[in-house]
Amino acid sequence: MSAPVESPAESTFLRACRGEPVPHTPVWFMRQAGRSLPEYRAVREGVGMLESCRRPDLVTEITLQPVRRHGVDAAIFFSDIVVPLLATGIDLDIVPGVGPVVAEPIRTAADVDRLRPLDPSDVSYVTEAVGNLVRELGPTPLIGFAGAPFTLASYLVEGGPSRNHLRTKALMLSEPSTWHALCARLAAITTEFLRVQVRAGASAIQLFDSWAGALSEADYRRYVLPHSTAVLAALAETGVPKIHFGVGTGELLGAMDDAGADVVGVDWRVPLDVAAGRVGPRTALQGNLDPAVLFAGDAVLEQEVARVLREGKAAAGHVFNLGHGVLPETDPDVLTRVVELVHAGSAR
Ligand code: CP3
Numbered sequence: 001m002s003a004p005v006e007s008p009a010e011s012t013f014l015r016a017c018r019g020e021p022v023p024h025t026p027v028w029f030m031r032q033a034g035r036s037l038p039e040y041r042a043v044r045e046g047v048g049m050l051e052s053c054r055r056p057d058l059v060t061e062i063t064l065q066p067v068r069r070h071g072v073d074a075a076i077f078f079s080d081i082v083v084p085l086l087a088t089g090i091d092l093d094i095v096p097g098v099g100p101v102v103a104e105p106i107r108t109a110a111d112v113d114r115l116r117p118l119d120p121s122d123v124s125y126v127t128e129a130v131g132n133l134v135r136e137l138g139p140t141p142l143i144g145f146a147g148a149p150f151t152l153a154s155y156l157v158e159g160g161p162s163r164n165h166l167r168t169k170a171l172m173l174s175e176p177s178t179w180h181a182l183c184a185r186l187a188a189i190t191t192e193f194l195r196v197q198v199r200a201g202a203s204a205i206q207l208f209d210s211w212a213g214a215l216s217e218a219d220y221r222r223y224v225l226p227h228s229t230a231v232l233a234a235l236a237e238t239g240v241p242k243i244h245f246g247v248g249t250g251e252l253l254g255a256m257d258d259a260g261a262d263v264v265g266v267d268w269r270v271p272l273d274v275a276a277g278r279v280g281p282r283t284a285l286q287g288n289l290d291p292a293v294l295f296a297g298d299a300v301l302e303q304e305v306a307r308v309l310r311e312g313k314a315a316a317g318h319v320f321n322l323g324h325g326v327l328p329e330t331d332p333d334v335l336t337r338v339v340e341l342v343h344a345g346s347a348r
Contacts, residue, residue, distance in 0.1 A: 008141035008203040013074040017241035019317035025346035026073035031325030032066035033078045049094040056129035081147030084193040087122040105159035115185045118192040127200045134201035144197030146190040148209035149183040149227040183227040191234040198238045206243040213248025232260035253278040268323030273314035284317030305341040
């Protein structure tokens with residue numbers, strides 16, 4: 001038996017992020033706090049998504065729900081990538097079944113000038129909720145997060161969710177100086193939002209560049225990488241592990257590592273042993289069970305969890321996760337089962 005873990009710093013999750021030996025592979029799930037849980041739906045009854053993010057009592061409860069239920073190795077702060085944008089005065093909402101919708105999209109240099117920096121006092125409810133959580137969680141680490149400049153820019157430029165990111169790419173390619181000015185302001189907002197969470201006690205951060213996979217590697221390196229690098233470099237002084245994740249980013253894994261990540265998140269399209277060859281030898285990987293596998297029955301689930309664990313051994317460190325967020329229709333008992341399978345299947 002290994003000695004009981006007494007602080008987040010010595011947790012299996014942080015050890016795996018740092019590439020240190022672990023008693024078992026740690027596991028958490030993107031969107032573990034959310035609609036797959038009946039207790040989540042109950043506390044959210046009649047409360048808007050963005051309102052719930054600004055109520056420390058609700059944020060604390062919702063963040064703790066999956067930790068209590070599934071025994072995951074890390075908590076992720078309940079919030080949303082658009083919360084810091086809202087906090088700087090951008091008029092936006094999260095529409096159920098749609099996603100973030102922005103009242104006045106940002107498409108010109110004058111629009112970019114409307115974006116102001118984030119002051120920690122704009123998100124005092126985040127500081128309060130993180131503080132509560134760190135006390136409640138004890139040795140379980142809390143992951144803070146923010147959206148990366150490209151993914152945030154896509155919502156702001158398109159005005160909402162988008163399949164092809166057409167207006168975003170058109171702005172990027174036709175008006176690079178406006179594009180870079182926009183991303184520089186978003187990078188500053190994201191950096192401050194992450195700093196607030198780390199100062200309040202978050203043990204790691206994840207930068208979500210969910211939609212970066214829409215870009216070629218050349219465009220990613222030219223138009224996006226400098227800004228994500230600026231965010232991760234600014235966080236380096238905090239010493240917390242930095243996870244960098246996107247969807248459909250198989251061709252970008254090396255570049256996303258170059259941005260300064262300690263851990264690169266991988267979706268289900270690239271096996272982890274192949275992904276390990278695309279990042280530096282000291283970079284850990286996070287992922288990458290297909291969220292759809294949770295609907296395929298226990299035999300398939302066992303096989304696929306075992307495969308991901310096996311392939312993950314090729315990485316400097318492995319944090320088990322899904323390749324993207326938990327789908328709302330997921331049976332929560334299956335998530336608990338994944339935690340059991342990961343822990344039992346990786347016990348050393
Ligand atoms: O459990 C967790 O992972 C922590 C909470 C979290 C949420 N959003 C809560 C949420 C996190 C980490 C996010 C990040 C986020 N938000 C991303 C990056 C991660 C990813 O999925 O790639 C993105 C792109 C967003 C923007 C966003 N917010 C979308 C696309 C949606 C879904 C809209 C819908 O209804 O289909 C949201 C809303 C949202 N954020 C929900 C949750 C739990 C659902 C809203 C609800 O419960 O009413």
